[in-house]
Amino acid sequence: MTLEPIFPKILSVRRIPGADPALLRAYGADPGRHTSLGLITVDQDDPTYVALDEATKHAEVDVVYARSFYAGSAHASGALSGEILGVIAAADPAEIDAGLDAIIRCLEHDACFYAANAAGTVTVFPHVIASLGRYLSAQAGIAPGSPMAYLVAPPMEATVGLDAALKAADVTAVKVFPPPTETNFAASWLSGSLPACEAAAMAFAAMVVEVAGAPRER
Amino acid sequence: MNELHTSRTRELVAVLRRELGGAAPLPPPPPVPEIPLPPARIWPTESHRSSYAERTAGHTTALLGVGHCGTRYHTDLVLQFQAELAVAHGAVATELEADWAEKNGLLPLHTRVSSHREFLLRPDLGRRLNDASVERLRAEARKGVDVQPILADGLSAVACMGAGMELLGHFTRACEARGLSVGTPMCAHHARVWLEDEIGEIVGAKVAAILLGERPGLGTGDGLSAYLVYHPKVGNTDGNRNMMSNIHARGIHPNEAANKLAVLARAMIQQQTSGVSLDLRPLLAELGDAVSGKPQAPQARVRLVEVPR
Incomplete structure (x- = not known):
């Protein structure tokens, strides 16, 4: 069935209270401010970036590391690797707990990929964030609290879809990630009012479904 | 939700x-x-009063028996606490004015400390004179005296600049009244207690007495302490000293303190010792409460903040 949600699988969650300073530095944390780390691996990278950002709204945590793995979760290095490792850092372990809770809540109940064709062989991530946290706002270079459309699809679908999204509403592309990314998808971040971001995201999703259904119709 | x-x-x-x-x-x-909702708040339903606690609290100006509302202090008390803490912080941060010693006719001395921050962090440097001060002390101070008083800033320059001259004056007169010769009046900047050993050794005093601002506590940024030592020499420990603290308007008045310090100094010279080996029993009549071992007389807290009602 088209546009069926594909729920992300949380593969591992660990907490390191009082992490070694060398480890903190290696993963981008500041031993002067951070003592503890929270780590998570998931089989979908983009919902996890959204969830990591969500954590910064619920707890005093900093997202110090978040990287997607090459070629995605279908080619993972191990059963727990998935597609992404996200690391949050905080001054105390209780903040890490609160942050991990927010990440898990977001992954289990909110952000997910959707099937763009009946077989589920094409997927789309047309996610709208109503209010950005400290992580993605810094990455996108827009103010925390602003809305943003986070759009991901495979290369062809994403490219045609981005054009449709930009033409559907008054939005600007703050960042475009043309293929190949680590996972060989393509992504874009659009900024505008919340209704504009929502309209753009749905136009993107509709176009991805259309391309997936009729790939050779010019 | x-x-x-x-x-x-x-x-x-x-x-x-x-x-x-x-x-x-x-x-x-x-x-x-x-x-989940946060746990319900549970307030105590009975009030507990203890006459013993109330009487005990009356003997100190510390925050004892101050009551509570739920699990917290009363607002009034929190305001008092913050005001008193601010007084203490302010006193620690205050520096002795550069020419304060000269203005008051005292021989200015300086320790090996180079900045106020270094003074707070390096007690060892505050215990020794710098070379220029050693030279000046050798050249200008009276030698071979009975008592060498040293005024110093210590941890509260506020106290030193406040009641310092008054205490020094009273102490000098009290010593002279007891037939003791007193050394050149001097003031040491950035000084710690043990500095009296080096100064006393250089001037060859029998007793060195450093009068300095004491570590500020809540509401007492202006307290002076006096530390006396017989046969001052570098290497003495606190076991060799006798001290008197809380010399300020709300504690021991400088005049009263000066007399008791002079009594101590004379006793040290008579017994040729100081510190734990000094026998205080013959001084009971003159020193009173300080050596009687009895609890202090009741004291009243001084309010720093008035809350409009």
């Missing part, structure tokens, strides 16, 4: 799915677990 914690993306996709001709509705998202 659900609205609060999730984006609208899933609803939007459901609408798009209907528009694209999808028949079955999207499966409902798994429910968001309920967030």
Whole structure:
């Protein structure tokens, strides 16, 4: 069935209270401010970036590391690797707990990929964030609290879809990630009012479904 | 609650799915677990009063027996505490004015400390004179005296500049009244207690007495302490000293303190010792409460903040 949600699988969650300073530095944390780390691996990278950002709204945590793995979760290095490792850092372990809770809540109940064709062989991530946290706002270079459309699809679908999204509403592309990314998808971040971001995201999703259904119709 | 914690993306996709001709509705998202409420607050229902605690609290100006509201202090008390803490912080941060010693006719001395911050962090440097001060002390100070008083800033320059001259004057007169010769009046900047050993050794005093601002406590940024040592020499320890603290307007008055210090100094010269080996029993009549071992007389707290009612 088209546009069926594909729920992300949380593969591992660990907490390191009082992490070694060398480890903190290696993963981008500041031993002067951070003592503890929270780590998570998931089989979908983009919902996890959204969830990591969500954590910064619920707890005093900093997202110090978040990287997607090459070629995605279908080619993972191990059963727990998935597609992404996200690391949050905080001054105390209780903040890490609160942050991990927010990440898990977001992954289990909110952000997910959707099937763009009946077989589920094409997927789309047309996610709208109503209010950005400290992580993605810094990455996108827009103010925390602003809305943003986070759009991901495979290369062809994403490219045609981005054009449709930009033409559907008054939005600007703050960042475009043309293929190949680590996972060989393509992504874009659009900024505008919340209704504009929502309209753009749905136009993107509709176009991805259309391309997936009729790939050779010019 | 659900609205609060999730984006609208899933609803939007459901609408798009209907528009694209999808028949079955999207499966409902798994429910968001309920967030537990914070634990109920439990207030004590009985008030506990202890006459023993009240009487004990009357003997000190410390924050004892001050009551509470629920699990916290009363607002009034918190304000007093903050005001008193601010007084203490201010006193620690204050520096002795550069020419204060000369203005008051005292021989200015300086320790090996180079800055106020270094003074706070390096007690060892505050215990020794710098070379220029050693030279000046050798050249200008009277030698071979009975008592060498040294005024110093210590941890509260506020106290030194406040009642310092008064205490020094009273102490000098009290010593002379007891037939003791007193050394050149001097003032040491950035000084710690043990500096009296080096100064006393250089001038060859029988007793060195350093009068300096004491470590500020709550509401006492202006307290002076006096430390006396017989046969001052570098290497003495605190076991060799006798001291008197809380010399300020609300504690021991400088005049009263000066007399007791002079009594101590004379006793040290008579017994040729000081510190733990000094026998205080013959001084009971003159020193009173300080050596009697009895509890202090009741004291009243001085309010620094008035709360309008």
